[in-house]
Amino acid sequence: MGKRIAKEVSIAVAEAVKQCKVDVIAAYPITPQTHIVEHLSELVANGELDAEYITVESEHSAMSACLGSVATGARTFTSTSSQGLALMHEILFIAPALRLPVVMVVANRALSAPISIWNDHGDIMAERDIGWIQTFAENGQEAVDLVYHAFRVAEDRRVMFPAIVNIDGFTLSHMIEPIELPDQEQVDQYLPPFKPRYKLDPRKPISMGPVGIPEIYMEAKKAQDEAFKNAYKVIVKAWDEFEKVFGRRYHPIETYRMEDAEVALLIMGSLAETAMTAVDRMREAGKRVGLVRIRLWRPFPLRDFVRAVKGVKMLAVIDRALSPGATGGPVATEVRSALYQVPGRPRVVNFIAGLGGRDVTVEDFEEMADKAYFYMKKKPKEPYEMFGVKE
Amino acid sequence: MRKEWAKFKGFSAKNLPKEEPLAPGHRACQGCGEVLALRLALKALGLNVIAVSATGCMEIISSPFPYTSWRVPWLHVAFENAAAVASGVEAALKALKRKGRFPKNRRVDVVAFAGDGGTADIGLQALSGALERGHDFVYICLDNEAYMNTGVQRSSCTPYGAMTTTSPPGARSFGQMTWKKNVPAIAAAHNIPYVATATPAYFLDLMNKVKKAALVDGPAYVHIYSPCPTGWGTKGEDSITLAKLAVETRIFPLYEVIDGKYYLTRKVTKPKPVEEYLKRQRRFRHLTEAQIREIQERVDAEYERLLKLAECL
Numbered sequence: 001m002g003k004r005i006a007k008e009v010s011i012a013v014a015e016a017v018k019q020c021k022v023d024v025i026a027a028y029p030i031t032p033q034t035h036i037v038e039h040l041s042e043l044v045a046n047g048e049l050d051a052e053y054i055t056v057e058s059e060h061s062a063m064s065a066c067l068g069s070v071a072t073g074a075r076t077f078t079s080t081s082s083q084g085l086a087l088m089h090e091i092l093f094i095a096p097a098l099r100l101p102v103v104m105v106v107a108n109r110a111l112s113a114p115i116s117i118w119n120d121h122g123d124i125m126a127e128r129d130i131g132w133i134q135t136f137a138e139n140g141q142e143a144v145d146l147v148y149h150a151f152r153v154a155e156d157r158r159v160m161f162p163a164i165v166n167i168d169g170f171t172l173s174h175m176i177e178p179i180e181l182p183d184q185e186q187v188d189q190y191l192p193p194f195k196p197r198y199k200l201d202p203r204k205p206i207s208m209g210p211v212g213i214p215e216i217y218m219e220a221k222k223a224q225d226e227a228f229k230n231a232y233k234v235i236v237k238a239w240d241e242f243e244k245v246f247g248r249r250y251h252p253i254e255t256y257r258m259e260d261a262e263v264a265l266l267i268m269g270s271l272a273e274t275a276m277t278a279v280d281r282m283r284e285a286g287k288r289v290g291l292v293r294i295r296l297w298r299p300f301p302l303r304d305f306v307r308a309v310k311g312v313k314m315l316a317v318i319d320r321a322l323s324p325g326a327t328g329g330p331v332a333t334e335v336r337s338a339l340y341q342v343p344g345r346p347r348v349v350n351f352i353a354g355l356g357g358r359d360v361t362v363e364d365f366e367e368m369a370d371k372a373y374f375y376m377k378k379k380p381k382e383p384y385e386m387f388g389v390k391e
Numbered sequence: 392m393r394k395e396w397a398k399f400k401g402f403s404a405k406n407l408p409k410e411e412p413l414a415p416g417h418r419a420c421q422g423c424g425e426v427l428a429l430r431l432a433l434k435a436l437g438l439n440v441i442a443v444s445a446t447g448c449m450e451i452i453s454s455p456f457p458y459t460s461w462r463v464p465w466l467h468v469a470f471e472n473a474a475a476v477a478s479g480v481e482a483a484l485k486a487l488k489r490k491g492r493f494p495k496n497r498r499v500d501v502v503a504f505a506g507d508g509g510t511a512d513i514g515l516q517a518l519s520g521a522l523e524r525g526h527d528f529v530y531i532c533l534d535n536e537a538y539m540n541t542g543v544q545r546s547s548c549t550p551y552g553a554m555t556t557t558s559p560p561g562a563r564s565f566g567q568m569t570w571k572k573n574v575p576a577i578a579a580a581h582n583i584p585y586v587a588t589a590t591p592a593y594f595l596d597l598m599n600k601v602k603k604a605a606l607v608d609g610p611a612y613v614h615i616y617s618p619c620p621t622g623w624g625t626k627g628e629d630s631i632t633l634a635k636l637a638v639e640t641r642i643f644p645l646y647e648v649i650d651g652k653y654y655l656t657r658k659v660t661k662p663k664p665v666e667e668y669l670k671r672q673r674r675f676r677h678l679t680e681a682q683i684r685e686i687q688e689r690v691d692a693e694y695e696r697l698l699k700l701a702e703c704l
Binding site: 023024026050051052054055056057058060061062064065066067068069070071072073074076090091094098200201202204205206207208209210211212213216220 | 443467499
């Protein structure tokens with residue numbers, strides 16, 4: 001077992017990628033993802049990581065090169081943020097449709113305009129429907145662990161889908177945290193070598209990326225969707241295995257002090273740690289408040305989620321992205337839809353908070369929970385509200 | 392002279408490879424000069440190839456699922472990124488060979504194909520990036536001088552005066568009002584080891600250039616003039632005649648740029664007037680005598696410039 005040492009999360013993530021023995025990295029710098037790719041290029045430069053590092057001229061080409069690489073049978077990694085992720089957009093859909101398991105860490109950051117290098121989930125929420133496996137990390141240890149997990153699941157022959165590990169830009173990517181990096185033997189035990197069923201090889205030629213005429217397009221898409229939903233089982237199983245090898249336990253949905261909770265905060269990402277402190281304080285004050293965190297965002301773990309919020313009266317969903325003119329933030333609309341058919345479902349109140357790096361404090365979470373209590377008696381006029389905006 | 396080059400004796404009518412990496416039965420138009428160029432290029436490269444295609448005519452006609460014309464491994468991702476995708480393939484092969492997961496001594500040529508739109512316009516950045524990074528691959532631009540796949544819209548490779556659906560002649564227009572972008576010169580400006588122009592009318596020349604492009608270490612760029620009967624308003628049986636005329640009128644000169652040095656591979660000493668080339672195509676039918684003269688002057692000047700580049704040796 002490795003030692004717990006203080007490390008910047010980005011550096012630890014890069015070290016984890018190294019331990020996964022990637023063959024090819026294609027990446028373009030963008031704040032706040034830079035420390036990850038800088039460290040990887042350092043590891044390649046000094047011979048600690050035997051990989052090809054392609055210094056592409058854009059994120060669009062980064063993702064394109066990654067697809068070429070995986071298609072050839074190489075384990076492939078990239079990382080990006082915000083505008084860079086947006087520039088990849090077109091190619092992001094193609095990766096899962098061609099069943100090319102790239103692994104990408106996204107250091108989540110707001111989208112322009114106004115230009116902001118700071119954290120929110122606006123970038124990744126614009127990529128909700130790309131068909132990648134998506135997880136959200138709460139802390140540095142989880143960020144690292146999700147990287148091993150991402151490679152293992154993505155490359156599994158029953159899955160063969162690309163995977164994104166989301167880490168909050170700066171508030172997670174640039175934090176120095178005590179992180180335990182496992183021994184290489186453990187990683188090797190957990191992550192088998194990449195052996196794709198199909199690859200580009202002149203000894204056995206195949207055509208990848210053909211034209212889909214109307215007679216087969218829907219069938220191709222249905223096959224993709226079915227396979228993606230089936231990936232859920234492998235994802236969860238890989239976390240079972242993870243516990244056996246590394247001793248840490250992960251679930252698609254994480255709950256905190258949810259026993260007998262009548263109000264639950266729901267959040268994704270690193271703010272959950274702050275929210276936990278708020279929950280502790282409210283519990284001390286006698287309020288029955290709990291916390292639900294979505295770790296696995298895609299494929300959405302519907303049953304786990306419904307189980308997690310059972311018995312809750314009011315669910316306060318904190319979205320870190322705005323969907324202008326919609327019926328809520330992306331997480332809230334997802335969750336409302338998930339709960340609609342559930343008898344005795346909780347009511348959902350939605351706060352859009354922490355955009356563009358705006359801090360969300362323990363007090364803010366307490367205030368949101370109080371508002372949730374208030375809205376139990378008096379329905380809110382609007383489907384969502386922007387929280388913490390200076391008037 | 393490079394080792395591999397020295398060993399390569401060149402293709403002739405007697406030693407043409409029998410393999411057809413691009414199978415017949417695809418859906419290209421009659422008389423398509425582009426698919427002919429593609430077939431010849433692949434014939435020159437052989438079967439130890441990984442091919443990447445940009446979106447475009449050649450991708451559409453060769454791959455309607457469940458059919459494929461590709462007898463070599465083939466990948467199509469999107470329109471503007473063939474060079475970037477090929478970068479990934481090349482890097483992966485390098486890593487896998489080094490790590491013993493692909494036979495070390497097995498030569499595999501990585502080749503990217505794109506049209507003029509996918510090369511000169513939307514794909515120029517990805518191309519420049521891949522050339523600058525020095526990947527060992529061949530990039531082939533199949534230039535039919537407009538966006539034919541979407542219905543003949545102008546590109547930056549559309550020649551001056553040509554009518555397309557987005558450069559129509561009218562009261563205030565005479566068709567394409569800009570001069571053709573010189574992509575081989577842009578490629579050569581990256582100081583890559585090999586750049587060449589070719590046309591299917593001189594098929595041995597085309598195949599030899601593609602083969603040399605593959606044999607060279609590092610990036611190589613081959614720009615192939617590809618007549619398009621559908622888009623140009625020409626007869627299918629005229630494609631080769633036109634491709635030949637483009638060279639004989641000096642409109643599309645054939646040359647190589649090896650390590651930065653220009654070599655004319657077919658010097659045209661007695662050029663035919665450009666009018667002979669232009670008048671056979673509907674896309675130039677509206678041009679006035681004055682405009683044809685203007686094109687002639689430009690072609691002469693460009694050829695002079697090319698001669699000077701080749702003279703500097």
